[in-house]
Amino acid sequence: MAAVRDFFARIPSLFxxxxxxAWNRRFTLLLVTLSISLSTVLLVGLERIRAQxxxxxxxxxxxxxxVVGARGSPVQLILYAxxxxxxxxNNMSWxxxxxxxxxxxxxxxxPLSMGDSHRGYPxxxxxxxxxxxxxxxxxxxxEFSSGRAFADVFxxxxxSEVASRLGYREGDPVVLTHGGDVRGIxxxxxxxxxxxxxxxxxxxxxxxxxxxxxxxxxxHVDWRGGAPVRGFVVPKDxxxxxxxxxxxxxAMLVGLKNRRAVFTLQxxxxxxQSEALSAVLPGVAMDQLWSLVxxxxxxxxxxxxxxxxxxxxxxxxxxxxGLGERRRELAILRSTGASPWDIVVVMAAExxxxxxxxxxxxxxxxVVLILAAAPWLLNNYGLLISLSAPTGNEWLILSxxxxxxxxxxxxxxxRAYFLSLSDGLSPSL
Amino acid sequence: xxxxxxxxxxDPPAAEFADVTYAWPGERPVIKNLSLSVxxxxxxxxxxxxxxxxxxxxxLAAGVLxxxxxxxxxxxxxxxxxSGPRRDRLRGESxxxxxxxxxxxxxxxxxxNVILPCRFSSSRRKRALLGVKSLKDAASGLLSRLGIPxxxxxxxxxxxxxxxxxxxxxxxxxxxxxxxxxxxxxxxALDRESGRLFLELLLKECGEAGSGLLFVSHDESLAPYFSxxxxxxxxxxxxxxxx
Ligand SMILES: Nc1ncnc2c1ncn2[C@@H]1O[C@H](COP(=O)(O)OP(=O)(O)OP(=O)(O)O)[C@@H](O)[C@H]1O
Ligand SMILES: [Mg+2]
Numbered sequence: 001m002a003a004v005r006d007f008f009a010r011i012p013s014l015f016x017x018x019x020x021x022a023w024n025r026r027f028t029l030l031l032v033t034l035s036i037s038l039s040t041v042l043l044v045g046l047e048r049i050r051a052q053x054x055x056x057x058x059x060x061x062x063x064x065x066x067v068v069g070a071r072g073s074p075v076q077l078i079l080y081a082x083x084x085x086x087x088x089x090n091n092m093s094w095x096x097x098x099x100x101x102x103x104x105x106x107x108x109x110x111p112l113s114m115g116d117s118h119r120g121y122p123x124x125x126x127x128x129x130x131x132x133x134x135x136x137x138x139x140x141x142x143e144f145s146s147g148r149a150f151a152d153v154f155x156x157x158x159x160s161e162v163a164s165r166l167g168y169r170e171g172d173p174v175v176l177t178h179g180g181d182v183r184g185i186x187x188x189x190x191x192x193x194x195x196x197x198x199x200x201x202x203x204x205x206x207x208x209x210x211x212x213x214x215x216x217x218x219x220h221v222d223w224r225g226g227a228p229v230r231g232f233v234v235p236k237d238x239x240x241x242x243x244x245x246x247x248x249x250x251a252m253l254v255g256l257k258n259r260r261a262v263f264t265l266q267x268x269x270x271x272x273q274s275e276a277l278s279a280v281l282p283g284v285a286m287d288q289l290w291s292l293v294x295x296x297x298x299x300x301x302x303x304x305x306x307x308x309x310x311x312x313x314x315x316x317x318x319x320x321x322g323l324g325e326r327r328r329e330l331a332i333l334r335s336t337g338a339s340p341w342d343i344v345v346v347m348a349a350e351x352x353x354x355x356x357x358x359x360x361x362x363x364x365x366x367v368v369l370i371l372a373a374a375p376w377l378l379n380n381y382g383l384l385i386s387l388s389a390p391t392g393n394e395w396l397i398l399s400x401x402x403x404x405x406x407x408x409x410x411x412x413x414x415r416a417y418f419l420s421l422s423d424g425l426s427p428s429l
Numbered sequence: 430x431x432x433x434x435x436x437x438x439x440d441p442p443a444a445e446f447a448d449v450t451y452a453w454p455g456e457r458p459v460i461k462n463l464s465l466s467v468x469x470x471x472x473x474x475x476x477x478x479x480x481x482x483x484x485x486x487x488x489l490a491a492g493v494l495x496x497x498x499x500x501x502x503x504x505x506x507x508x509x510x511x512s513g514p515r516r517d518r519l520r521g522e523s524x525x526x527x528x529x530x531x532x533x534x535x536x537x538x539x540x541x542n543v544i545l546p547c548r549f550s551s552s553r554r555k556r557a558l559l560g561v562k563s564l565k566d567a568a569s570g571l572l573s574r575l576g577i578p579x580x581x582x583x584x585x586x587x588x589x590x591x592x593x594x595x596x597x598x599x600x601x602x603x604x605x606x607x608x609x610x611x612x613x614x615x616x617x618a619l620d621r622e623s624g625r626l627f628l629e630l631l632l633k634e635c636g637e638a639g640s641g642l643l644f645v646s647h648d649e650s651l652a653p654y655f656s657x658x659x660x661x662x663x664x665x666x667x668x669x670x671x672x
Contacts, residue, residue, distance in 0.1 A: 007514075009551070010548065017534075020536045020537060021536050331528075332528070332534055333534070335491065335526035335528070336546040336549055337518065337520055337521020337549030337550050337553070339513065339518070340513070424488050424494060425484075425487070425488050425491060425493050425526065425528075
């Protein structure tokens with residue numbers, strides 16, 4: 001026991017030697033340290049991006065308790081109601097929407113009507129409740145970076161990416177295209193004016209244009225069955241003469257006063273006699289969707305693991321390569337009272353110190369990267385990456401790198417142990 | 430019976446070999462039935478042709494090697510009964526070692542090199558601290574007595590001349606007054622005059638520290654400085670086998 005206590009008492013001295021030795025060979029070891037930093041940046045950075053992408057995806061409609069639409073597959077309903085991808089094959093009636101909205105357990109509803117687009121970006125018709133009740137990222141509400149919500153027909157609000165990519169500003173005219181195809185017929189006779197631009201959210205909102213349900217009716221008053229009526233044109237300033245109240249919508253987001261009512265309401269909506277409807281809990285369906293599109297996660301993790309293994313293998317082999325010329329030094333240490341186990345600790349400590357420095361440098365680089373690239377990522381990729389203390393997963397990654405660093409350091413350390421045992425005080429050089 | 434108490438009063442020898450035989454793995458013994466005893470403060474001059482086993486003998490004395498037969502004792506403690514780490518500890522405690530050359534850990538300053546044994550052995554540290562405030566003071570004292578200019582103490586060790594490096598190594602070996610100092614041809618990298626000077630300094634400090642000295646050298650002119658001498662016979666295979 002005394003021997004064990006003695007050994008631990010020597011640990012600070014052994015680390016002192018390891019630090020001195022590593023510093024003495026800092027130029028040789030710099031490259032190894034850099035590769036460990038790179039591994040750290042990759043692993044932790046990718047984990048952060050992955051977590052944020054996932055959060056941006058699965059929390060795209062975080063405040064919503066139910067998504068309601070015409071009867072169909074839940075995943076498909078989520079695809080067009082949340083991500084505005086693909087078309088709805090069927091609509092739901094405005095009457096059903098109003099009926100659901102008037103239920104006592106319902107706190108709010110957001111009607112959504114899709115179908116048109118602008119230069120590939122989906123156009124979503126909704127009402128003012130959208131700006132009031134829509135939530136993403138747990139509990140973030142929509143904010144305007146400039147302008148205001150639409151208040152009249154032919155007014156459009158742009159998601160941040162739409163505005164930045166197409167270079168639109170408040171007051172610019174926007175012509176909508178019928179259907180989701182860029183080559184569709186344009187509603188050229190009824191241009192919209194940009195009245196507001198939303199702040200980036202990292203959700204599909206950034207890639208959409210928002211108009212009122214009345215505007216949606218207005219651009220289609222002279223259309224029937226998906227095509228302009230031949231010889232019947234209603235000029236823009238005359239549309240108000242028509243009934244612009246919506247008759248059908250594509251889907252509706254529903255928020256409840258009390259979440260516990262969600263299953264009862266879901267059952268009642270799906271059992272509705274007047275119309276065949278689907279009501280979907282977005283969380284479940286979005287997780288399903290994520291598992292469909294999330295395969296890239298595993299590829300990223302695999303690649304960064306490979307980089308890490310390469311870095312650590314470099315660490316181990318660099319220390320091993322330096323061992324030959326250090327046999328004399330090991331003999332000196334033995335002569336002054338070091339045991340072969342002390343030699344193991346000195347050698348392993350060197351690897352551990354390098355791993356530690358590499359990780360610290362990597363984290364520092366990551367902080368700088370996040371600070372520098374966050375606005376750019378948000379603007380160009382809708383990725384909301386923020387600076388914060390490491391998450392649980394990130395701690396796991398960091399400790400994983402450290403453990404692997406310790407393990408790989410043991411390779412040269414054990415080699416030094418056997419060298420030191422066989423060399424004793426007279427290394428055969 | 431009457432002689433017993435008197436014998437007990439006397440200090441045990443600093444280093445003692447009793448009928449020691451050692452062979453490197455798979456080879457004939459280089460050390461055969463060797464007995465010797467260096468009393469506390471005694472000085473033993475060891476010589477012999479190259480390859481006769483001088484360095485091997487010193488490794489046995491330092492407890493790095495264990496003889497197949499016989500016994501090595503340091504200050505009366507048998508190395509045979511000790512586990513590996515215990516032997517390392519005992520070496521740290523009671524042995525100072527000087528190599529032929531390249532004695533210093535390259536990434537430590539001369540001062541740090543001298544303090545090194547105190548990092549591995551607490552009793553060595555305690556002894557080094559007797560009468561001084563810090564290990565640094567103890568090391569500085571030794572370095573200045575051995576003629577190393579203070580300006581070099583915290584310079585990189587590799588900047589020192591060979592002679593200076595040997596003297597720093599001597600200071601390290603003497604740090605904390607080990608029972609025995611072992612030097613393996615420490616003067617062979619020096620010219621004759623510097624070698625003599627080095628030995629005189631070493632003997633003076635050994636005397637001051639009360640350390641015994643095992644000294645290997647090819648230079649017969651140094652032999653008169655010693656109270657005992659051992660000449661190992663050449664590795665003549667037939668001769669060693671039969672004698
Ligand atoms: N680590 C070792 N492993 C195996 N054999 C060794 C080892 N070290 C020394 N020997 C062998 O032991 C014998 C004695 O070697 P040793 O180094 O003790 O001689 P020496 O008297 O110190 O010689 P020199 O004057 O050249 O230093 C030699 O035959 C040598 O080959
Ligand atoms: Mg030798």
